[in-house]
Amino acid sequence: MLNPLAAVGRGVIGGCRTVGAVVLFALTGVSHLLRPPFYGRLFVKHLLEIAYFSLPVVALTAIFTGMVLALQSYTGFARFNAEGAVANVVVLSITRELGPVLAGLMVAGRIGAAFAAEIGTMRVTDQIDALTTLSTNPVKYLVAPRLLAGVLALPFLVLVADILGVMGGWLIGTTKLGFGSAGYLKATMDFLQVMDVVSGLVKAAVFGFVITLMGCWCGYNSRGGAQGVGAATTAAVVWSSVLILALDYMLTELFFAQ
Amino acid sequence: MTEAPPKIRLRGLSKAFGEKRVLDGVDLDIRAGHGMVILGGSGSGKSVTIKCILGLIQPDAGSIEVDGRDLLSMPRRDREALNDRIGMLFQNGALFDSLPVWENVCFKLLAQKRITRGKARDKAAEVLAQVGLAASVGDLSPSELSGGMQKRVGLARAIAAEPDIIFFDEPTTGLDPIMGAVIDGLIVDVVKRLGATAVSITHDMASARRIGDDAAMLHKGRIIWTGHASALGDTGNAMVDQFARGEREGPIQMELRR
Ligand SMILES: Nc1ncnc2c1ncn2[C@@H]1O[C@H](COP(=O)(O)OP(=O)(O)OP(=O)(O)O)[C@@H](O)[C@H]1O
Ligand SMILES: [Mg+2]
Numbered sequence: 001m002l003n004p005l006a007a008v009g010r011g012v013i014g015g016c017r018t019v020g021a022v023v024l025f026a027l028t029g030v031s032h033l034l035r036p037p038f039y040g041r042l043f044v045k046h047l048l049e050i051a052y053f054s055l056p057v058v059a060l061t062a063i064f065t066g067m068v069l070a071l072q073s074y075t076g077f078a079r080f081n082a083e084g085a086v087a088n089v090v091v092l093s094i095t096r097e098l099g100p101v102l103a104g105l106m107v108a109g110r111i112g113a114a115f116a117a118e119i120g121t122m123r124v125t126d127q128i129d130a131l132t133t134l135s136t137n138p139v140k141y142l143v144a145p146r147l148l149a150g151v152l153a154l155p156f157l158v159l160v161a162d163i164l165g166v167m168g169g170w171l172i173g174t175t176k177l178g179f180g181s182a183g184y185l186k187a188t189m190d191f192l193q194v195m196d197v198v199s200g201l202v203k204a205a206v207f208g209f210v211i212t213l214m215g216c217w218c219g220y221n222s223r224g225g226a227q228g229v230g231a232a233t234t235a236a237v238v239w240s241s242v243l244i245l246a247l248d249y250m251l252t253e254l255f256f257a258q
Numbered sequence: 259m260t261e262a263p264p265k266i267r268l269r270g271l272s273k274a275f276g277e278k279r280v281l282d283g284v285d286l287d288i289r290a291g292h293g294m295v296i297l298g299g300s301g302s303g304k305s306v307t308i309k310c311i312l313g314l315i316q317p318d319a320g321s322i323e324v325d326g327r328d329l330l331s332m333p334r335r336d337r338e339a340l341n342d343r344i345g346m347l348f349q350n351g352a353l354f355d356s357l358p359v360w361e362n363v364c365f366k367l368l369a370q371k372r373i374t375r376g377k378a379r380d381k382a383a384e385v386l387a388q389v390g391l392a393a394s395v396g397d398l399s400p401s402e403l404s405g406g407m408q409k410r411v412g413l414a415r416a417i418a419a420e421p422d423i424i425f426f427d428e429p430t431t432g433l434d435p436i437m438g439a440v441i442d443g444l445i446v447d448v449v450k451r452l453g454a455t456a457v458s459i460t461h462d463m464a465s466a467r468r469i470g471d472d473a474a475m476l477h478k479g480r481i482i483w484t485g486h487a488s489a490l491g492d493t494g495n496a497m498v499d500q501f502a503r504g505e506r507e508g509p510i511q512m513e514l515r516r
Binding site: 037118122125126127129130132133134135136 | 309312313314338341342344345346348349350352353354355356365366369370371415419
């Protein structure tokens with residue numbers, strides 16, 4: 001009769017153990033960033049992989065989000081005769097929330113999956129073991145450069161997303177909603193505070209860490225051939241997406257709760 | 259085996275994966291500067307034994323001594339220093355497919371900073387020539403090679419850093435008979451030239467006689483026979499002889515279902 005309870009207990013214990021293992025994995029990865037040898041070449045490669053090659057996806061997402069925000073908030077605010085607030089709504093939503101979250105989700109799909117697949121394949125084909133026999137610490141070689149690249153690349157992407165998102169809003173504002181070009185931009189800048197942008201960039205850095213961490217963790221611990229790698233890839237995307245949304249709430253609470 | 263102390267001494271080595279006992283008290287002495295061949299049916303735990311010695315798998319019980327020092331109680335730094343002097347050819351090659359062949363071959367030398375990147379290409383060409391591959395192969399990616407070529411590149415990678423213990427996990431499987439003999443000759447050569455201790459796993463009796471001074475047979479998690487490799491096929495041990503001659507009838511009944 002107590003079986004369901006036992007199952008719940010087992011689940012909780014297993015969950016705690018996994019969380020502990022992930023935290024330990026993350027700390028190990030970070031600690032390797034502080035001790036030589038450093039793999040600068042790999043860091044640059046991953047930085048390009050994340051920042052440069054994610055640009056098109058993030059840019060498109062940001063522009064359309066800005067456009068739709070302008071459109072939607074205009075319809076909403078028109079009911080209160082508050083159409084003037086469109087520029088503010090667009091810039092605040094983009095910089096504080098949608099820029100980091102959407103860029104994070106896009107990168108989670110691209111990079112989390114790619115890292116998990118690559119490292120997972122290395123695991124099931126003994127390449128990670130081979131690293132150890134070749135005088136190379138696999139965490140230092142595979143994980144540390146990726147974590148650093150993720151933490152630095154995401155803020156850059158979000159900055160781009162912020163700018164393009166506002167541009168998207170401006171495009172719709174000036175072409176369809178009848179705002180003046182200069183007026184729209186002035187309204188945007190007037191209400192924007194440094195903290196809005198900074199909080200978004202901090203979120204981005206955290207998301208970058210989480211995405212690369214989950215990609216590396218799931219890949220590193222994958223087993224069981226091609227199927228295992230597939231499962232690891234899925235898990236990396238799902239978990240980094242969920243964590244992004246959960247952490248987004250917590251960070252918002254941290255930054256803006258009175 | 260009376261004279262010098264063994265290079266590698268295994269005592270009571272045990273390892274289970276879940277319910278399945280793979281190694282169940284393996285005792286084995288491997289003489290310094292000699293070739294040891296480990297025989298055994300598919301899935302008998304030969305690769306697991308080697309991975310235990312390399313520190314890639316943590317055994318459940320038993321001791322592993324190299325040069326009289328216990329590996330399992332050794333500080334990590336010493337263990338890494340020891341790994342620097344060990345070479346390993348993995349059963350499936352385990353080449354890094356993100357790197358060109360030349361970087362694969364010189365990976366350990368580069369990791370130990372014993373060579374500059376500028377010189378690595380020439381060094382790689384030199385080692386590739388030893389395994390019968392043209393220098394131009396160095397610029398290919400491992401995925402562009404045939405299985406046999408991958409094996410030879412793996413071999414080149416294992417010997418490039420001139421280790422004093424080398425493990426070969428099925429070095430000639432998947433090669434044509436002539437190339438197999440060439441690789442065997444190469445292994446014998448390297449072992450002589452470097453004065454290295456070589457531990458090989460093979461299913462090929464001709465190859466076993468060529469590369470082995472000593473041989474040991476692993477069956478049901480234990481070493482059931484050790485002796486001279488030249489005696490294989492005529493050892494007086496019914497199981498070993500059956501295995502060496504590849505006979506269907508005998509004391510070893512293949513478990514076709516598990
Ligand atoms: N990481 C692992 N997790 C679970 N089981 C494993 C693991 N590694 C090996 N095994 C199991 O241990 C057994 C022995 O494997 P091992 O690879 O040592 O066989 P082998 O003697 O090298 O065989 P072969 O000649 O086919 O290579 C197999 O039954 C395998 O399923
Ligand atoms: Mg094997």
